[in-house]
Amino acid sequence: MTATAIKRPGTPGGGARERRLRAISPLQVLRKTLTALGTLAFVVVVNFFLFRVIPGSPEKAFAPRGRNADAERLAQIRRDLGLGLPWHEQFWSYLKSLVRGNLGDSWGQHRPVVSVIADYVWPTVLLSGTALVLAAGIGMWLGARSGWRHGTRFDKLASSSAVTLYSVPEWLLGLVLMVALSGSGLFPVDGGMVDPRSTLPAAIDVAWHMVLPCFCLAVVYIAEYSLIMRSSMLDERYADYLTTARAKGLRDDTVMRRHALPNALLPFTTLFFLSIGFVVSGAITVETVFSWPGLGRLTYDALRGPDIPLLQGLFLVFSAAVIVMNLFADLLYPFIDPRVRRS
Amino acid sequence: MSRTPVTDGAGLTDQSASRRESRVPSLRRRLAAAAALLVAALTALAIPAPAAAEDATPSAPTKVTFVLGIKQDIDSLNPYVGVVASAYEAYQLMYDYLINSSDKDFSPVPGLAERWETSTDGKTWTYHIRKGVKWSDGKDLTAKDVAYSFQRSIDGETENGQYGNYVSLITKVSATDDYTVVIETSAPSPSMLRLLVPILPEHTWKDIDAKEVSTFTNDTNPVGSGPFKLVEAKANQFYRFEANKGYWGGAPKIDELVIRVYADDEGLGQALRNGSVDMIQDVSAAVWESLRNVPGITTSDSKYPGFNELAYNLGAQTVENKPIGNGHPALKDKRVRLAIDTAIDRKTLVDKVLRNHGTAATGVIPPLYPNWHWTPGDAARTFDLAKANQMLEDAGYKKSADGIRVGPDGKKLEFRLFGREESEFSKDNVAYIADWLSQIGMKATVSIMSEDKLTAVIGQGEYDMFEWGWVVEPDPDFQLSVFTCDQRSYVDAGEIAAGWSDSFYCDASYDALYQQQKTLLDPAQRTAVIKQAQQKLYDDAVYSMLYYYNNFEAYRSDKFTGFTPQPSDGGSLVFQYGTYTYLNLAPVSKTTDTGSSNTLWLVLGIGAGVVVLAGIVGGVFLMRRRSTADERE
């Protein structure tokens, strides 16, 4: 659930203001990259041990209840999975294969984790990415407008609906939409990404199936973005340089677009990059409710197994995405902050 | 409640449907407007030019495609590694077996082997392979392929893990000529009539070595000889199979079979309703009931080879008789188990939990297999709380001050009762059972956990009772083996690893019965022993059998006909031991273009989207004009 992940208090925007006036040197780039790598290494280690604590009989994933595999076979599987080995040997072999880009074989799908993740990543990027882009546009517009026209009816309506939508879990929205649209034939409420029997061109079919899940995700993002945008717009609104700009006789709209907006965009941009990082972890609940074949649903299925190598791989990909996007936002910061650029 | 729950549900569905119509429009309009906007935006974003052009010419003669909706994705198309039921369904479609199970009653019927003979000592089997069978790449299927497939299942570690139980008695496999296979076994075994080992083409599989086979996906143009051929596989989305029009068992009447994966029951139900699938199976009772009165849909409540039980910890031990776990000692006392068994009202469970879609259970082999099924008849234990209380009194379990009975050893009859997260039925069952136990002076503390966790807990012997079930194969051997001493947990590298036993039952006379049925070739003799074994389990109350449940299937009878149950008397229509339904399916009349309604809506949607978009842009423009006017004032 992306939204909840971002909704952690204090995450968005927080540190942005302090960093503003720092220009960036190659040394800093190196330092930041190294820090990010350090975090990634920490993630690798912690993830390994995190999954050792899950109880279970993984051999049963290869021979589930009711299928006849004798005790000897179960013992064999345990040996193959390296389950009898002491943890440091398991850890060592995990590290060794990781270095070679091998995340092991999925227990649930009987093929390399890397190829499983590769199969599921695009639907998620498509769904969450589209939702994110749509939401960024709409949210920015709504937020900037209601911040600028603070106290108007537009502001009141927009910000109160944003707060309300921010309080709706996206899967609940999905559920309500499905109940409401069931039987209407308007959109495919049965979910999925394509209809294998469809006569429509593939792209349209996908877009068609994407409408509802994308809507659910986008609404939550829009709420979040517009709230952030509104508050940073409020911050800028009464700044001195704007008074100067107005005094020069510039039109109100121009003042907003040319002067206030670029500055107010900073926290928004940070949040946007953070959300991109969380895009790959997808929307477990929305993907499940809408049978969307993405990483979120894959994670949910893997948790049910539990398919430990797959989970390990997924967690690594998820955290790496967030770390990389954070780093990216950090490095990009000087280029988008007009004050830093000027100095 | 005067009416039965089922009628209630169905009746209300209709009412609520009409009620829904009245409330939805305004909401729908708003949603449609918002969504249409999105569609318009998305389509603009998402359509690359070539994709739009690609579909310009729809294929002239309409292909007949049958779509089956499933919940559990096929875990692998490689028949040596996949373990879930849907994977086995795919293997049946793609490959052939030596001997099939009849649609009538599961009795052995010719598959790739036209006929077969047994030597007088029952140890040598000769199978005569059908002539003229071709692989999907045009090569001939011969006895060599058969011998290869068996040899591979014997030699390969991964392969043996999958089919080892079918080949464990085989000492030698040889193709004596192109159409004869001779198999020698170490002992006579009835399992030689049910060799569910798929026959694979040697010429493509010989390139898949022992190392590669465990992760080989087999999803691009696999060569097979079955009634269908895999042409497209999209994990967690759909699998497209093309009919093998030259199939030796007769050409399928449909051109294409698609197995489509959904995340849950609601998705399946909606898909059948709106026609994106033609059949769904293993769907929840709630969704199934909601489909009962939908025009064009036939619901079928078929017998299923599964049962649910309340299992006890009979004193967990490893195969070396070393005690493990922490089961409640009172459950080793048969009298306590019999009392609990007497306090379970199976009729209520069937009525309320299953809503009548099942029957009270007795023997561990379900009545779906009438040849093997055993039932106590008049000797069946019946629900009687007073009697259960009396049984416990007589056994010396007296009530203490707080109403909970105390055993002769001074230990209170307080039990842990585990149910499964994955199953609503399980949660309901344990709720009822806990309630009944409280009425015979016991206390059950209910915990609900995932099946995986429960598996681990059972293997360690750290439980008192739990609710779970089994699905039984046509050959009862495996199900009976679950209760043998050998299936108890064992120690592997210092850790306790689980076998299949989930009761830790270990009884020499039962083990003897089990071993005996394994070698009897005469069906009548074997049946007698199998029934004896079931009676032993019943008398010892190893499990409290709860019910045999039905399987919920539903299909578009307005579009397809030819659904064939196995067994003929109310069996399942798909996920059979065979592909009878898929072979017999035929379109009802001329298939209508299923895409047209979607296309219509799409056109309308995009139209609406454009209108709304225009409206919004206009509105924004106006608002902006107005507000700038405000500012100027």
Added chain:
Amino acid sequence: MSETLTPRGIVRARRRAALAAFWRTFRRDREGMTGLVLLALFAFVALAAPLLADESGLSLTRATGPVLAEPSFEYPFGTDKYGRSVLTLVIWGSRISLLVGLAATLISMVIGTVVGIASGHFRGVAGGALNRLTEWFLVIPFLPLAIVLATVFPPDVPKIVAVIIVIGVTSWSGTARLVRAQVFSIEERPYLERARALGAGHWQQMSRHVLPNVMPLVLANTTLTVSIAILAETTLSFLGLGDPLRISWGRILDNAYSGAVISTGSWWWVFFPGASVVLVVLGFNLCGRAIERILDPRIKSRV
């Protein structure tokens, strides 16, 4: 009053005055008051549940109503597939949902504050390690982590306790980071340097000087964390990972989804518990935003 003459008394009086001033401002905040009214309403429902609805109405085995009846005079919120009144479920569900939300928030706040202060106060290896830990929790997606952690509890731990701990343990990282940043700025202040010079130990510095100064921030953060915790509980329950033996709003929604609410069109089964979740979360969000507005002087001057 003699009390006011002691230094401690002065501090207390100052705090009381600040609180009163805070309340005066809060009362004028329309959004904040709306949120407060919502919360008061649900708090009342949760506390008075035994007076409002009979607990036996939650029992599966003893349900008496018609199956899936739509809202009527007798069943204002309709009934579920077992014949239980959805109103009763929603009323009793509020207890578990709020309990889990509040308890998890408490855990989250304690961990977040302690880790935040410690990682801000201790420079060097210890602080670095804590900071790494915080970052790990920030980059791991919440829901999968919560699901993984939920599986490690032994079966005899009541599921509800497990859920509370899981949510608490997975949601503190934001608070910790916020507190840490605040601690950095506090540690620069002269009185802390003075305390250090006077030989105050780490414990004294942190508990007597740093903690009181980060508390307002932590408290403002609390209301927002509660709303997240409640959403998390609902989501976990909806995925079937809540406590199956206790009714919460999420559990009602889970029941509804697996009970074919879409196919049967029994909208009331989703609408009422769903609306309750949204309203409570909205209540906390509105209050939280109001508190933020009041505590943040930059905005305060122009509202």
